[in-house]
Amino acid sequence: MSKPAVVAHGGAGPGPMRQDNLEKAVEKAANILRLGGNALEAAVEACVILEDDPVFNAGTGSVIRTDGSVLTDASIQTGDGRIGFVIAMEETPNPIRVAADLLDEEINGLTSAGARLWADQRGHLRADVEGRLPEGQIGDLDAEITGDTIGVIARDSSGMIVVATSTGGCSFRPPGRVGDVPLPGSGFWAEDGLAVAATGIGEAITRALLSNRVYERIKNKNTSLEDSMEWGINTLIPPEHSVGLIALGPTGPGIGVANTDMPWATWEASSSD
Numbered sequence: 001m002s003k004p005a006v007v008a009h010g011g012a013g014p015g016p017m018r019q020d021n022l023e024k025a026v027e028k029a030a031n032i033l034r035l036g037g038n039a040l041e042a043a044v045e046a047c048v049i050l051e052d053d054p055v056f057n058a059g060t061g062s063v064i065r066t067d068g069s070v071l072t073d074a075s076i077q078t079g080d081g082r083i084g085f086v087i088a089m090e091e092t093p094n095p096i097r098v099a100a101d102l103l104d105e106e107i108n109g110l111t112s113a114g115a116r117l118w119a120d121q122r123g124h125l126r127a128d129v130e131g132r133l134p135e136g137q138i139g140d141l142d143a144e145i146t147g148d149t150i151g152v153i154a155r156d157s158s159g160m161i162v163v164a165t166s167t168g169g170c171s172f173r174p175p176g177r178v179g180d181v182p183l184p185g186s187g188f189w190a191e192d193g194l195a196v197a198a199t200g201i202g203e204a205i206t207r208a209l210l211s212n213r214v215y216e217r218i219k220n221k222n223t224s225l226e227d228s229m230e231w232g233i234n235t236l237i238p239p240e241h242s243v244g245l246i247a248l249g250p251t252g253p254g255i256g257v258a259n260t261d262m263p264w265a266t267w268e269a270s271s272s273d
Helices: 016-034 039-052 095-101 112-121 140-144 202-208 210-221 225-236
Strands: 005-009 073-077 085-090 107-111 149-155 161-167 188-191 195-199 243-248 255-258 264-268
Touching: 005 016, 005 039, 005 095, 005 210, 005 243, 005 255, 016 039, 016 112, 016 264, 039 073, 039 085, 039 095, 039 140, 039 149, 073 095, 073 188, 085 095, 095 112, 095 140, 095 161, 107 112, 140 161, 149 195, 161 188, 161 195, 188 210, 202 210, 210 225, 210 243, 225 243, 225 255
Parallel strands: 085 107
Antiparallel strands: 005 149, 005 264, 073 085, 073 161, 149 161, 188 195, 195 243, 243 255
């Protein structure tokens, strides 16, 4: 029997001012796991809390793109190999719920109008997402990644592990741009009781296939979560790009590592839970 655990991040760059908001999502997941819920439910519901919180660039708080649109992406993967992801969805404040519904489908991913139509057919909320203006000025790298992605990894008592990520995209990006969040191996990877999720400059993360390569290093080199995440950021990512990672294995608490000020929080069940 495994000890349930959760780890979550609030994006590369926002810093400690969003820590309390992040803790609420972790506590939601922890309560689900304490009551015997599974990792899938815990990860999704924690992710929804972050999507509903306008301080994060995901769901409700997604940044407005250069054409004035607000488009949301999300992804989810279970340790037994199921994947669901959605890209560039309009009028979708909780894309993680749509992504989760793809886990048991023959297809893995959907995009734009087709994704929204599929969500409508399954009763997912369609609602205007007002979004918010990006912070800083065009060309200011720190502003571009502020509040970037949110991510949650949960492990339940059966040992099942689930990673869920969501974003409104990167500031000052065009409507067709796809970042790392919905791309398997880039923004997320989960398999065999181990999961990794990334946040930061999506193009750098995608080029590095960062989440999968960190996952493979932990598995194949038998290195710690922290050492492997530091290796990934310091070796695979150019130093001028702000990037962070969270990871959770089959035992122990989750870990967060970043080359910038990334809010992250973790919880692991104790003997009294």
